Amino acid sequence: MNVYAPHLRLTCASVATAALLSACSTTGPAFAPVSLGTDPAAACARLGTPIPASLIGLPSGAASIDSTRLTQPVALSVADRGPTPAARITPATPAHCQVLGRIAPLDPKAPPILFQVNLPLQWNGRSVQYGGGGFNGTLINALGLIPAARFDQPTPLAQGFVTYGTDSGHQNAPGVPPQAFAANDEALVNFAHASYKKVRDVAVALMQQAYGRSPAKLYFVGSSEGGREGLTMAQRYPNDFDGIFSRVPVINWTALQFAGTRNGLATMDGGWMRPAQVQLVHDAVLASCDAADGLADGVVSDFAGCRTRFDVMKLRCAAGQGGDVCLSDAQVRAVQTLHSPYRMPFALTNGVTEYPGWGVSGEATPAFGPTGGWNAWWLGTSAPAQPPQPTNGIAWFYGSGAVQHFYARDPAFDVRNFKPENFAARIGQVSALMDATDPDLTAFSARGGKLMLLENMADYAQSPYVGIRYYESVVARMGQGSVDRFFKLYTAPGVDHVGSGAPANADILPALVAWVERGQAPAGLQLFEQPVVPPFAAARSRPLCEWPLWPRYRAGDAAQAASFECIK
Structure with missing residues (x-):
């Protein structure tokens, strides 16, 4: 010390x-x-x-x-x-x-x-x-x-x-x-x-x-x-x-657990990304949005506008292309899933029916300890497993565990088979407590x-x-x-x-x-x-x-x- x-x-x-x-x-x-x-x-x-x-x-x-x-x-x-x-x-x-x-x-x-x-x-x-x-x-x-x-x-x-x-x-x-x-x-x-x-x-x-x-x-x-x-x-x-x-x-605690689980499932079967590909997305976001606030400084200040300016499809691999310079179709779909809302088949407490998608910027933020950007929260160092492993993304570990213990109330439940409508009564009870x-x-x-x-x-x-x-x-x-x-x-x-x-x-x-x-x-x-x-x-x-204000560079x-x- x-x-x-x-x-x-x-x-x-x-x-x-x-x-x-x-x-x-x-x-x-x-x-x-x-x-x-x-x-x-x-x-x-x-x-x-x-x-x-x-x-x-x-x-x-x-x-x-x-x-x-x-x-x-x-x-x-x-x-x-x-x-x-x-x-x-x-x-x-x-x-x-x-x-x-x-x-x-x-x-x-x-x-x-x-x-x-x-x-x-x-x-x-x-x-x-x-x-x-x-x-x-x-x-x-x-x-x-x-x-x-x-x-x-x-x-x-x-x-x-x-x-x-x-x-x-x-x-x-x-x-x-x-x-x-x-x-x-x-x-x-x-x-x-x-x-x-x-x-x-x-x-x-x-x-x-x-x-x-x-x-x-x-x-x-x-x-x-x-x-x-x-x-x-x-x-x-x-x-x-x-x-x-x-x-x-x-x-919106309940829908967050389901959305985090959904985002993890999207990285299975080829959707998981390596750190170099995360950096590829991060750099592409900055190229699309960084200077839109008047200053290219590595910070996307107009975060809401960037959601419409950035297009992950531009990173899709062309025929015969692969490796860390592009994203496969499964990886593109995974990013689109992360950015899209998660919609419930029924209303949660206070009438909430969806969880909004995540935004853009900070994808490759360096980690402090176990946390930072996609590599920590979404992807981890390996694709999601069942049961969840410490190497998986934190959102998968948290969300799938919540599905097992809070909603299914079965520690061995396979979250790949989870459908909210099959647990509607229990979801309603937990939502009323947690949300x-x-x-x-x-x-x-x-x-x-x-x-x-x-x-x-x-x-x-x-x-x-x-x-x-x-x-x-x-x-x-x-x-x-x-x-x-x-x-x-x-x-x-x-x-x-x-x-x-x-x-x-x-x-x-x-x-x-x-x-x-x-x-x-x-x-x-x-x-x-x-x-x-x-x-x-x-x-x-x-x-x-x-x-709804955001900081734009003027001069100085x-x-x-x-x-x-x-x-x-």
């Missing part, structure tokens, strides 16, 4: 660098700070009492505390780990009271819900709940950067927020498919929504014990599955959070909640056009004027699911806090492309445009956001 800076001790006032101080001042204390006490170790130890089920707003067992400890500060360091750029950074962490515990299930056969709550020694009166990822099953410690955060920002905990996370109510085990927990009904409901609500209520009870008062403002941040969780909180529990940031959320597609956010808006949604437009884990469709469904339901007062949708061109490929980092949490607490709607936000090595100097920046330094304008 290479240690770079032992700063960030307790509060923003002690942050050493100007960039971090600026980030802190944006969220400056609107509430009188509260101390954990003159003897933090003793105060931390007193938090070991169980929390009764009566303090949890859903039917539940009680919460027990496994351990409490006063931690020592951790210096900023860089570790060679993934899967995301942000995960390669171990941010500076102040001394705090770490509480580990579990919420007992009602069904004795269901797993407990594990949680971690981090209590700063000097509290700013706010809290941040972190969402999970994938199928969860791993405890989220809520110590890292929030999704899409600039690397030179302090973590919420270092700014004085209480932070907390959960494993969503099941624990992964070696050799066991990550979807196997769905065989237990309570575990599935916990994964769908209940665990996040329950842990939120337990965390509030712990804050009351530790500081003598409830949080003045509560925030939720999440990416991918965690982004779905954030939207689920706005839809199901509109009174529980004041501000929510949802990044690349897997909103965060309810467009009626009236209750969340009415109590002052604010929602920021960010879609990365080179995302192949989920289609970014799902988030766009969801936003448009909310506008259709509530009206543009009403939506503008509480809901912002942003798009990041050229950025993949995990935040690589183009400028991807922004001052999201400060903007969300200012909107919630001071009524200052986000404006002038920028995306930064930063290395993971301090001092994290930005290589280039772009304006973070609200949908191409590395500066000021040289671009958001246009429609």
Whole structure:
């Protein structure tokens, strides 16, 4: 471990660098700070009492505390780990009271819900709940950067927020498919929504014990599955959070599993592509679309227009041609399948009938760990197998496993024979639990909640056009004027699911806090492309445009956001 800076001790006032101080001042204390006490170790130890089920707003067992400890500060360091750029950074962490515990299930056969709550020694009166990822099953410690955060920002905990996370109510085990927990009904409901609500209520009870008062403002941040969780909180529990940031959320969860499985099936029987052929498509997309935004810089900013400009048929092998310089008919059909919508034979919850196709750009985005572009999410290093193999694309591994464990409820089911109409009743049940597609956010808006949604437009884990469709469904339901007062949708061109490929980092949490607490709607936000090595100097920046706008180059330094304008 290479240690770079032992700063960030307790509060923003002690942050050493100007960039971090600026980030802190944006969220400056609107509430009188509260101390954990003159003897933090003793105060931390007193938090070991169980929390009764009566303090949890859903039917539940009680919460027990496994351990409490006063931690020592951790210096900023860089570790060679993934899967995301942000995960390669171990941010500076102040001394705090770490509480580990579990919420007992009602069904004795269901797993407990594990949680971690981090209590700063000097509290700013706010809290941040972190969402999970994938199928969860791993405890989220809520110590890292929030999704899409600039690397030179302090973590919420270092700014004085209480932070907390959960494993969503099941624990992964070696050799066991990550979807196997769905065989237990309570575990599935916990994964769908209940665990996040329950842990939120337990965390509030712990804050009351530790500081003598409830949080003045509560925030939720999440990416991918965690982004779905954030939207689920706005839809199901509109009174529980004041501000929510949802990044690349897997909103239309049920149809995504089927679409991912369909896309994998399309690469069987000759449709699978080698990395050199992926690069061929990637280069062809750039040739068709890169300069359309006024600048040939490797980023397709007019992502929607590129969907009509790029024609995969132009890469079709001519008679007698082959190898990595063209695509076979089966490969062309596979790409067309990826880009086309997946249509359900019946409506899912909230009347949803299809999953939009994926977009173009970022096909050969380099991977951080296991993730990046087609080679990670769609294709893997070998064609899809039954049963799924670790070398297969992530979408196939996730989607086919979900078909087996969530819908067919048969771990040995051959997904090549899957027809949704044969499982309509079960699909309806799971869709009602998992799909965060309810467009009626009236209750969340009415109590002052604010929602920021960010879609990365080179995302192949989920289609970014799902988030766009969801936003448009909310506008259709509530009206543009009403939506503008509480809901912002942003798009990041050229950025993949995990935040690589183009400028991807922004001052999201400060903007969300200012909107919630001071009524200052986000404006002038920028995306930064930063290395993971301090001092994290930005290589280039772009304006973070609200949908349906996208950044077009005007003139000046191409590395500066000021040289671009958001246009429609």
